[in-house]
Amino acid sequence: MRWEAYQESQREPLLVSFLYSSILNHDSLESSLAFLLANKLSSAAMISTQVQSLILNALHKDRSIGRAIRADIMAVRDRDPACTCLPDVFLYFKGFHALQTYRVAHAIWKTDNKQVLAHYLQSQMSQTFQIDIHPNATLGNGIMLDHGTGIVIGETAHLGHNCSILHHVTLGGSGKKGVDRHPKVGNGVLLGAGTSVLGNVKIGDGCQVGAGGLVITDLPPHSVAVGVPVKIIGSFVDVTEQP
Amino acid sequence: MRWEAYQESQREPLLVSFLYSSILNHDSLESSLAFLLANKLSSAAMISTQVQSLILNALHKDRSIGRAIRADIMAVRDRDPACTCLPDVFLYFKGFHALQTYRVAHAIWKTDNKQVLAHYLQSQMSQTFQIDIHPNATLGNGIMLDHGTGIVIGETAHLGHNCSILHHVTLGGSGKKGVDRHPKVGNGVLLGAGTSVLGNVKIGDGCQVGAGGLVITDLPPHSVAVGVPVKIIGSFVDVTEQP
């Protein structure tokens, strides 16, 4: 990615200082990401250097986040037809930025038990990227949040590896207090734009839900489902990918 | 709420100056809110101290807004299962921030007859919180705008007391100029994520509309409705709550 960023900086002099300060100047992806997110998540409440060291600490403490970040970048490059190079994902995709903010907030919530700080990051994430992921939700690796605006993922939701989530998707609760009230989504699932999945329902591995779908009952693995509420219209097994 | 904020400030040193300047340093909820919103709604057009005094003046002139604010905070605490303490609502819920921005803009529009200023606040609200409420709409007390991203409430819409509105809900117009063209929603209504209510239709007290519903005809009180367009699938009377 450094090499691609260097090539871009050669092509576009206006952005050279941005590319240098965001990518070329850092010795690790973690350091680069902390710098980038800190500029986006800072506020009158917490200046960017504070946010930066908060993020860096979380990334250094839990090395598994670094693996998740790399899998997420490759997920966008592989699945988004409009994506042409790695620095673009890293610098410009707000779905990627929100997802990494969640990963840091999740670590702060779970490992450091600092719910107040995690809520601060969630709040800034929602205001900056319009993506609202509860720090206590559990998300796998290799996830693409495409376009991103309006995605909401609730506190007890679970999302497997290699899922693709389009904009306006809701993994919402049943409204009951203090219980496991959000959806459980398997691996390799694709949820189309505007899909709502509500309550503690299970979506099996490899399912695909069409845009605008409403899911309020379980879906068996590899279902293709559309409608409000969704009906299963077929099944899908992609032999070329191993989710 | 001051006491809870004080406890949080003891737990989380990184946020202590934020909690002090936003809550502990103020002698009234109104003063605290004006400070918080001013930081979020300021721009090159109007610096935060100007916005702050604008908001404070409106809150002092019309004391009924203060009652509405308190009812709104309690509404989130009572109805959002992920909400654990009052300062979180006040500091972090952008649905709450947008709602209070509307309340101020509404007062400026109605009482002071300053439509240009009210439009400025509406524009900043939409850009900052992605929630677009026309200053001339009428909203009751005890309202929760959950998650918030994408909510649109039009000029001649009416929303009763104790309603819960999820993200992506539209109370939209019929497209006709100069007439009463937006929905009239009763008390204690729940509109699920992505619901669109279009035209001058009436939704009765205590109705519940499922996620992604499209409402283009009147709904009698306590209906439960789902679909595009919605069909009534049952009725709902909550004996534990008095909306």
Next chain:
Amino acid sequence: MRWEAYQESQREPLLVSFLYSSILNHDSLESSLAFLLANKLSSAAMISTQVQSLILNALHKDRSIGRAIRADIMAVRDRDPACTCLPDVFLYFKGFHALQTYRVAHAIWKTDNKQVLAHYLQSQMSQTFQIDIHPNATLGNGIMLDHGTGIVIGETAHLGHNCSILHHVTLGGSGKKGVDRHPKVGNGVLLGAGTSVLGNVKIGDGCQVGAGGLVITDLPPHSVAVGVPVKIIGSFVDVTEQP
């Protein structure tokens, strides 16, 4: 518009410096727009004066953008019942701001062949206005993006003249790489809130799609269609307008 802005500045002293610096102080609409957008699209990566000269250069190079801008302003004034004066459209409508950001990014992509810069503008547009239009999409003149939050328009999409697009509308791809994979929308089309149009489908001139509709097959001209997926429920010919 200068005259209306002057009148507003007389009515509202708090906004007088904003109105002066944004409108009254400029000798052309292009200069005024470049100033306004630069303030909204700047970031740590590119300061507002850089963005301003970038926009001004693009507007001076391609004079047809100026005509499109004027048609877009009139479109909002004519079609939005809540719009009362021209400066309001220009200063406050984020759908208008995002659309003009796209027009500049499109020129930079096509004429100057600077994809990296165009992607920067797209990314800032999505973060600031929550409207994500690929710089390589082709959009006609006289377009209104009403409310705007959540609109997504993909790389190979085409949108004709005089279309009205409500919030949460998606012109999305089929997911295939490297092919013409987005919708082709004719002139004078109205797409209601939350409509998703997916894949390389054609929507004929003068069609109207109801809120929340899912379009995955072609629609003949002047169709009125609703549902998930949409069904044609009638036809519409507006004899008073010439789209």
